[in-house]
Amino acid sequence: MPSQQPAAAQSRPSRRSVLRTSMAAGAVGVTGASATAAAVGPAGRPARDSGSPGRSGVRLRWLGIAGWELTFDGHRLLIDPYLTRQPYKGPDGRGDMTRKLEVDHRIIDLVLGEHLTGAPEFVLLTHGHWDHLADVPYLLDHPDWRDKEINVLGTETHLHLLTAMGVPGKGRKHRPVVVSGGEVLRHPLQPSGKRSRPDYTVEVVRSLHSQLGGYGFDPYGTLTAPPSRPRTLGDLVEGGTLGYQVTVGERLSVMFLSGTSNFAAREVSGAAPDVLVLGASGHAAVHDYFERAVSTLGRPRVVVPSHHDDMVTALDDPAVHDTVNRRVVDQLQQVAGAGTRVVDPRHLEQFEL
Secondary structure: OOOOOOOOOOOOOOHHHHHHHHHHOOOOOOOOOOOOOOOOOHHHOOOOOOOOOOOOOOEEEEEEOOEEEEEEOOEEEEEOOOOOOOOOEOOOOOEOOOOEOOOOHHHHHHHHHHOOOOOOOEEEOOOOOHHHHOOHHHHHOOOOOOOOOOEEEEOHHHHHHHHHOOOOOOOOOOEEEEOOOOOEEEEOOOOOOOOOOOOEEEEEEEEOOOOOOOOOOOOOOOOOOOOOOOOEHHHOOOOOEEEEEEEEOOOEEEEEEOOOOOOOHHHHOOOOOOEEEEEOOOOOOOOOHHHHHHHHOOOOOEEEEEOOOOOOOOOOOHHHHHHOOOHHHHHHHHHHOOOOEEOOOOEOOEEEO
16 A cells, blocks of 8 residues: 564674674665765755665665565565556545556566566565555466465465465465564574574564554455455455564665555664665654654664655656655655665666665
């Protein structure tokens, strides 16, 4: 819906302190970003991010709306991979939840062929609305993915919706995984009888959906069993909202509060991620949203806005980049201050952290 590890040895510098040092030296930036680097932008505002390429080997790609790809060392995770971008408003300009669900096979085939060129190990769902979950069944059954083993994380409601939409599918290896917040999952799995360090961990955090001008959102609801197959936008209910923190060894941690423009402060207090991907539009009813998010998470060194485009312009339309609400990029930079780099992402363009 529109908004919306093990500690290092004491003698070694921490992952976060190493990252802060490297960023202070200009090591973290954006590859392919549209802005140019400068200390101050027009009218005395801090300029949007560009800078030199990052060196962590951890890369992000914005899939539009709240969709993200995170890659490193041959690993790939996707968050809310929705690519169809179907119209959702009625003639009066309001959201029309009676509209029939659509899947844009053409754009999905194009994006998988040119950008998402390998199947993910995880698909992380933040909530059940159409602009987050609707494409997942088709993606999982795509010829490029259908024979892979993909872990799909979401709440009970999210997985009931996917079940009603045919996931995992007959003979498929995909693994729907119910989570509710608080889980810290490792990849790969712990070998039997052995101790090993994971390549990365996924921590699930309880979160909140955006609350708009009327203090609510639509469609809301939860499920305790699979419904009839969803046919309309309104059939895909929220079903609880989640965030995720992915930690890559001692290199980097990325917090995804990306699917909505709200969060549960007490659930993430003390997390201190290196990078925060933050839902950035539709928080009229949320008090001091940007200020509280940045402060609660320890003023991350990099903040990336999410869910701040028009949601409907096709991903292969050059005009899609012009639909971004870049005012929120400036607002985030003003709130975060000089010690934080705010990235202005472009659709489908990968950048290194």
